[in-house]
Amino acid sequence: MNLSIGQVLAFAAAALSVTVAGLGSAKGVGLAGQTSAGVSTENPEVNSKLMVLQILPGTQGIYGFLIAVIILVNTGALTGSIKAVELMQGFAFLAAVIPVAVVGCLSAIYQAKVASAGMLMVGQHPEMSGKAITMTVMVETYAVLALLASFLMVNAIRL
Amino acid sequence: MAVAEMRRISVLIPRREHARLLKALQRFGCVQLSEVERTETELPPWESQQAGTLEEQQNQLHWAINRLSRYDKEKRSMFTPLPGVEQEILAREDHLKAMELVSQVEGLERQNGDLRGEEARLRLQQEQLSPWLEMDIPFNMLKDTAACRVYVGTAPGRGILQLAEDWADRPVVIRRFGSIRESVSFLAISHASQADAFHQALKEIGYQQVVPGTGEETARTQLMRVNEALDGIEEKKNEIVREMELAAAHLPQLRLAFEALSAGKARADARSKMAHTASASLMAGWVPARAAEAMSAKIREEFPDAQVALSLPKEGEEPPVLLDNPALVSPYESVVTGFALPAPGAVDPTAVMMPFFACFFGMMVSDAGYGLMMAILIPILVRIMKPSKGARKLFWILAGGGVMTVVWGALYNTWFGFAPWPTVFDPVNDSLPVMALCIGVGALHLFSGLILGIVQNIRTGKPLDALFDQVSWMLLVIGLGLLALPQTAEAGKWMAIAGAGIILLTAGRNKSKNPLKRLLSGLGALYGVTSWISDLLSYMRLFGMGLATGVIGMVINQLVGMVMSGGIIGIVIGAVIFVGAHLFNAAINILGAYVHACRLQYIEFFGKFYQEGGKPFTPLRFAPRYVRLNDTH
Incomplete structure (x- = not known):
């Protein structure tokens, strides 16, 4: 199989999108999980409330995966016959994944910090879990915007 | 659809009747006691002592229940409902037998501790002896x-x-x-x-x-002796486990005793809010206006000697807040209380919020298959599990969201990741209409927030404020929107100018008397246009989350398709993957949809009008923890 540079760049874009955003989410969920374990030892009854907070930084990884899949769908990689991708289109794919990869990665970590702080709050005041979740979701907004920007750019590349 | 109106209720009753009155109120469950103004503020010492003893016993019982639960043979799954009991059982005051059992458990636990200490000592001895076994x-x-x-x-x-x-x-x-x-x-x-x-x-x-x-x-004989002692300890420990298991059979009674004690504690707390003389007791409290007449009639009937008086709240008094909505809407009250209760006299947004919440939820989960599962399975689960009131509210919210998910899933044409028929909205290939739709729904949501603000201002007798703070923004935002279409651009221009003018002139009306300073703060308020833009953009998450569900569902199906092409084994594995992966996708998206739907209410919607700060209405009632009250009425 002969691949053009453009096609390889498209693959690299998909790979970066999953990898970078996923790393951020893994780090974020891990961080939040540590806090969750700590708070649960003090106050086991709030554990289920902490679970929601722990999952929240995980969505960025899903967004990264989403963009990767859309790139693979649009390039025809999933159906088995890869379409021709010009060199500049390949670079355009790379540019398009920057928002979801970079913002996804960093926002997952920042979100995990808010989630961790929220968990400490819930440990002391279980009735405030709604507020803790709201605070954490605030950070998510920017990941959603990045996802949308990446999505629009990827979809704008007509092969 | 409102914050329930409250009435003051006060009852004067012969002192010997007051305990019975408290029990009756607890049974009715709709009067919240408040502190009666007293000349002497100190409680009689025996009274606080009694409350303290109750709390201590409650803690002991709680400890014993936790301890015994480990030996409970009767395993309960999360789907088994809590046992149901009648109110009368919780009102009984015979926890003496339970306390005997508690001290028995405490005794066993102490013995267990002693045995563990002894065991550790013997193990040490065993270790010291072991090198010398050959020395005869x-x-x-x-x-x-x-x-x-x-x-x-x-x-x-x-x-x-x-x-x-x-x-x-x-x-x-x-x-x-x-x-x-x-x-x-x-x-x-x-x-x-x-x-x-x-x-x-x-x-x-x-x-x-x-x-x-x-x-x-010799070392050998001594070791034999130590081993025998250890066996004896093991035996005794097993004996204790057996006794614990026997005691665990009484767990249901212990739990009931705990509930009765908690109910007693609630009455003792209520009692300390009353005022007592040698022969009479005075109680004051809040009762929802709707139930007030019936309540006072009931009290008069059960206590012919009682004097009951109802009155409107006094000026400056803050009644507790109870949300009162029809059955269809009331589950969503938990979304509102998750943020904060509205201030007394402010509007209750639950009914307006409900359709938006369900709609947003549906747009974000956006897979009709998942929606169908929720709409069908959740009512069944509620049947089987008989969850507590709070959990039931959440269940109904999810079920309602499920129904809306079917609607939106059908529009997006996604059924478990498949697309069986022609699509109305296609977020992947033709995303702009879907985005516009999301922003449109968002604008509707924000405007209904403004309308609630108008209602609130008019209700509190400030119609001008409604014009200045809400109508002006509606004019400006609608005007700006109309500018986009050439046919309506002219009308839009004038609407926007009128709106902006009102904001510029009036936004600073309470800040300063100086007209120049007012104009400046008007300019500052106009800058709020940017927050409208970010608020509207925030609804793009409806599109993003919906897209995520659909695309991941599609990927799952593609994977399963590949696996299934590999013969019988492939079909079996594929089926397992299909179910597991779709369950995962549904779970993560339902969680996300719930959380983001809440956020859109709390930040974007409530931000436009909400006045928070009410204290919850907490009537004297039974609030069992381990059992479920049978519905008596």
Whole structure:
């Protein structure tokens, strides 16, 4: 199989999108999980409330995966016959994944910090879990915007 | 659809009746007691003491229940409902038997602790004895005699071997126990004449004296004795476990006693809010206006000697807040209370919020298959599990969201990731209309927030504020929107200008008397246009989250398709993956949809009008923890 540079760049874009955003989410969920374990030892009854907070930084990884899949769908990689991708289109794919990869990665970590702080709050005041979740979701907004920007750019590349 | 109106209720009753009154109120469950103004603020000491004893007993019972639950043979799954009981049972005051059981558990627990201490001591002894098992001399015979010196201890293995070799032809006996390792236990006997030289040699190789034991027995017999004792302890521990298991059979009674005690504690707390003289008791409280007349009639009927008075809240008094909505809407009250209760007299947004919440939820989960599962399975689950009131609200919210998910899933044409028929909205290939739709729904949501603000202002007698703060923004935002279409651009221009003008002139009306300063703060308020833009953009998450569900569902199906092409085994594995992966996708998206739907209410919607700050209405009632109250009415 002969691949053009453009096609390889498209693959690299998909790979970066999953990898970078996923790393951020893994780090974020891990961080939040540590806090969750700590708070649960003090106050086991709030554990289920902490679970929601722990999952929240995980969505960025899903967004990264989403963009990767859309790139693979649009390039025809999933159906088995890869379409021709010009060199500049390949670079355009790379540019398009920057928002979801970079913002996804960093926002997952920042979100995990808010989630961790929220968990400490819930440990002391279980009735405030709604507020803790709201605070954490605030950070998510920017990941959603990045996802949308990446999505629009990827979809704008007509092969 | 409102914050329930409250009435003040006060009851004057002969003192001997007051305990019965509290029980009756607890049974009715719709009066919240408030502090009666008293001349002396100190409670009589016996009263706070009683509350303290109740709390202590409650804690003891709670501890015993937790402890015994480990021995409870009757395993309960998360789907088994809590046992249902009648109110009358919770009102009983016979927890003495339960407290006996608690002290029995405490006794067992103490014994258990003692046994553990004893066991640790014996294990240590066992460890000390183990190197000396081969030494068949009783410990008390390891003594110097007139002609011999005895050395018992440990030394490095290599050194002992060397020593035995060096001293082979002198009057010295060395016996090693166990195999040669880093450190070896040994017994050495030397003739008195060689004692000093031998001791010196021992010291050089690193001899450390040890007292392996005392008594007239050998190490082996002693170890046997220790092992027997350990077996005995094991036996006793099993005995304790058996007794704990027997006691655990009484768990249901313990739990009931705990509930009764909690109910008693609630009454004791309520009692301390009343005022008492030698012959009379006075109670004051809040009751929802709707139930007020019926309540006072009931009290009069049960207590002919009581004087009941109802009155409107006094000026400056803040009644507690109870949200009162029809059955269809009331589950969504939990979304509102999750943020904060509205201030007394402010609007209750629940009913307006409900359709938006369900709609947003549906747009974000956006898979009709998942929606169908939720709409069908959740009502069944509620049937089986009989969840508590709070959990039931959440269940109904999810079920309602499920129905809306079917609607949106059908529009997006996604059924478990498949697209069986022509699509109305296609977010992947033709995303702009879907985005516009999301922003449109968002604008509707924000405007209904503004309308609630208008209602609130008019209700509190400030119609001008409604014009200045809400109508002006509606004019401006709609006007700006109309500018986009050439046919309506002219009208839009004038609407926007009118709106902006009102904001510019009036936004600073309460800040300063200086007209210039007012104009400046008007300009600052106009800058709020940017927050409208970010608020509207925030609804793009509806598109993003919906897209995520659909695309991941599609990927799952593609994967399953690949696996399934591999014969019978492939089909089986594929089916397992299909179910598991879709369950995962549904779970993560339902969680996300719930959380983001909440956020859109709290930040974007409530931000436009909400006045929070009410204190919740907490009537004197039964609030059981381990059981479920049977519906009596």
